[in-house]
Amino acid sequence: MNPTQVSVIGLGYIGLPTAAVIASRGIKVCGVDVSRETIETINKGEIHIVEPDLDIVVRGAVMTETLRASLTAEPSDVFIVAVPTPFTEDRQPDLSYIESAARGFASVLKKGDLVILESTSPVGATEKLCQWIADARPDLKLPHAHAGDADIAVAHCPERVLPGYVLQELVANDRIIGGITPHCAERARDLYKIFVKGECLLTTARTAEMAKLTENAFRDVNIAFANELSLICDDSDIDVWELIRLANLHPRVNILNPGPGVGGHCIAVDPWFIVSSNPEKARLIQTAREVNDSKPVHVVEKVAAAADQFKEPVIACLGLAFKADIDDLRESPAMEICRELARRDTGQVLAVEPNISALPEAYSAAEFELTSLDDALKRANVVVILVDHAEFRALDRSRLDQMVTVDTRGIL
Numbered sequence: 001m002n003p004t005q006v007s008v009i010g011l012g013y014i015g016l017p018t019a020a021v022i023a024s025r026g027i028k029v030c031g032v033d034v035s036r037e038t039i040e041t042i043n044k045g046e047i048h049i050v051e052p053d054l055d056i057v058v059r060g061a062v063m064t065e066t067l068r069a070s071l072t073a074e075p076s077d078v079f080i081v082a083v084p085t086p087f088t089e090d091r092q093p094d095l096s097y098i099e100s101a102a103r104g105f106a107s108v109l110k111k112g113d114l115v116i117l118e119s120t121s122p123v124g125a126t127e128k129l130c131q132w133i134a135d136a137r138p139d140l141k142l143p144h145a146h147a148g149d150a151d152i153a154v155a156h157c158p159e160r161v162l163p164g165y166v167l168q169e170l171v172a173n174d175r176i177i178g179g180i181t182p183h184c185a186e187r188a189r190d191l192y193k194i195f196v197k198g199e200c201l202l203t204t205a206r207t208a209e210m211a212k213l214t215e216n217a218f219r220d221v222n223i224a225f226a227n228e229l230s231l232i233c234d235d236s237d238i239d240v241w242e243l244i245r246l247a248n249l250h251p252r253v254n255i256l257n258p259g260p261g262v263g264g265h266c267i268a269v270d271p272w273f274i275v276s277s278n279p280e281k282a283r284l285i286q287t288a289r290e291v292n293d294s295k296p297v298h299v300v301e302k303v304a305a306a307a308d309q310f311k312e313p314v315i316a317c318l319g320l321a322f323k324a325d326i327d328d329l330r331e332s333p334a335m336e337i338c339r340e341l342a343r344r345d346t347g348q349v350l351a352v353e354p355n356i357s358a359l360p361e362a363y364s365a366a367e368f369e370l371t372s373l374d375d376a377l378k379r380a381n382v383v384v385i386l387v388d389h390a391e392f393r394a395l396d397r398s399r400l401d402q403m404v405t406v407d408t409r410g411i412l
Contacts, residue, residue: 001190002112003077005028009101011038011069013265013328014118015082016047017166023061025195030076031069032105042069048353051166052325062097073105075115076307078191081129082118082159084265091272093122099132100119106136111151114187118159120212120266122273126205143180153166155179156205158212163264163326174198216270216412217285222256223267224288227295230258234302241410252276260299260386260408261333263322268331282408296333299384299408300340306382306404313347316380318373319387320353326354334386350376354391378401385409 004027008019011033023029035040041048044060047055061067073079087093099168100117115133117126133152142149161169175192177200179185185202192200203211226244233240244255262268272288283301301319307313322332329335335351342349349368351359359370373391377383377399385392389408395407405412 001187001194003049003191004290005030005074005076006078006080006103006191007032007073007076008082008284009073009080009105009387010037010083010119010345011042012084012161013049013051013166014161015080016042016049016178017051017161017170018080018082018118018159019067020054020057020061021170021195022169023067025055026066027194029061029067030074031067032071032073033069034353037070039071042067043048046404049178052164053167057159057167067178075111076109076202077110078114078116079109080116080118085121085125086265087259087269087272091177092274092276093125095128097119100130102132106133107150107270109140110134110174111138111140114153114155114184114191116188116191117118117154117156120158120270120273121156121209122213123206123209123277125180125209126154126180130154134157143184144371147181148183149219149271150181150184151189153179154205155184156208157192158208158213158214159187163328164324171195171197176203176211177199177201178203178205179200180205206287210274213274215272216267217274217288220262220267220271220292221284221288223259223262224291225263226256226258226379228291229255231298249364257410259295259333260337261295263330263332263334264328265330268292268322268368285396294339296336299333299346299386299406301339302406303337303341303382303384304344305345306406308403310347310381313382314350314380315341315347315382315384316350316352317341317384317386318352318375318376318392319385319389320351321355321387321389322387325355325390327353328354337384337386338368347382350380352376353387354389382406385411 006370007030008015009032019029019031079208081101081321083101086094127144130142177185177188189200193198230240271285275286317338319334338351350371351368352373383403384406388411
């Protein structure tokens with residue numbers, strides 16, 4: 001497959017790196033996003049997210065005119081959908097972003113085009129994508145209804161990259177490619193082989209959807225085991241970090257590290273897609289989610305107990321991102337902990353997040369103050385380590401000697 005132009009719908013943490021990597025192969029790429037600020041930033045050769053080396057790839061692609069961004073969809077040979085798939089308040093999948101994207105580019109589809117859904121989705125979402133396109137373009141035959149006679153090929157290829165290593169893993173990792181039909185899967189494989197060095201594994205769309213959910217549910221369950229251990233150890237006056245280190249000396253034991261909870265758009269969200277589709281049977285997966293969702297409450301209670309030692313507690317929360325060395329705040333337990341400490345009026349709350357320059361609009365400065373690490377350590381009498389950013393790992397421990405510390409990452 002040698003597409004003349006590829007459109008990537010959604011220019012976030014997955015869409016922009018994907019667009020940049022494809023453009024770096026000399027293929028014209030049009031990135032589409034609803035944010036005018038994002039479009040203007042990218043068209044200047046700059047980026048709006050933190051990801052190592054992404055700025056270099058984007059700048060090069062924009063300068064060579066293989067990458068540009070637009071608010072509206074344009075005719076292309078391939079459309080890759082990489083929009084958010086959050087859940088609702090009652091933990092049901094919210095596919096409105098996918099539906100909006102589908103209806104947005106449906107008008108420019110033509111016979112022979114390929115549509116790929118990369119957004120992590122509940123089982124059946126790719127078929128719904130087909131139906132939304134069919135509703136908008138009744139003149140086109142979609143593969144969910146016309147199989148081998150379809151005008152458009154549709155497949156699901158879930159992203160499976162680690163923030164901080166996205167550019168490497170987009171190229172190196174194996175890809176699971178699920179087609180609505182076998183022909184659809186083959187069409188999508190031909191596209192990915194242009195830039196993927198890993199193996200491209202073909203299956204059905206439903207299996208590909210479930211594979212991504214399974215990968216993240218597996219990790220969630222294992223993290224929940226570690227987090228539950230940390231709760232038990234707190235009650236038993238046991239150092240959970242030493243316990244795990246010793247237990248992991250067993251040749252067949254590999255316990256993960258506990259933390260303040262689980263964040264990010266994948267592990268904190270995707271297992272609920274499995275639970276929502278089959279709540280009676282997904283009991284272990286649901287319990288793991290509940291354990292990890294409850295961990296921030298436990299951390300808040302520990303911090304509140306530490307703050308009670310001071311007449312005027314000043315609490316420095318180190319880290320807001322959901323994992324180390326990135327700026328992604330989605331579903332972040334650290335953010336949840338900071339907000340809850342402020343809501344409870346536990347003390348003055350200072351937040352340190354070296355990867356952002358300002359709090360998002362959704363978070364009022366009245367809740368807690370974003371400040372520098374140096375300023376926070378000068379003012380605080382309680383320090384809470386919520387994210388193991390490189391800046392915090394390199395911190396001179398003697399600066400914490402006169403403070404009460406709550407270390408949720410085991411870096412002290």
